[in-house]
Amino acid sequence: MGVPLFDFAANVGKKIFNRGEDSITIAQKLQKHIDANNPGISDLDVVFDGDTATISGTAKDAAAYEKAVLMAGNVEGVAKVEAAGLGSPGDSTFVLVKEGDTLWGIAERELGNGSRYNEIFAANREVIENPDLIYPGQKIRIPKG
Structure with a gap:
């Protein structure tokens, strides 16, 4: 099985970065956004490419996994979230x-x-x-x- 990919509406959500910013800056802002209310992800890392955020780290449980995905995806400009190595989503x-x-x-x-x-x-x-x-x-x- 590949890396889980979640789809979001890129034109809605919390505005934390501006279009035209480089992908490293956007990734840093996304990581800061998730860290501010970290749902239980240790060793969090965020990469941003195009309109896709890839988040990795270790989730303490399925709820933390799901919340981290939602925190990254409910941001304006993010259309997809890849959850690389976070564990498994729950049954929510x-x-x-x-x-x-x-x-x-x-x-x-x-x-x-x-x-x-x-x-x-x-x-x-x-x-x-x-x-x-x-x-x-x-x-x-x-x-x-």
């Missing part, structure tokens, strides 16, 4: 936020109960700063259970 589901979605609505659809939206918020703290502010094109994880 990744959901693409659509126009008009709310965490309540996503919780209702994915977990069967809208009042469980806080579980989704807690599982995505690294990419959702405010549970009332999600945006179309953002990718989030839905924890199992």
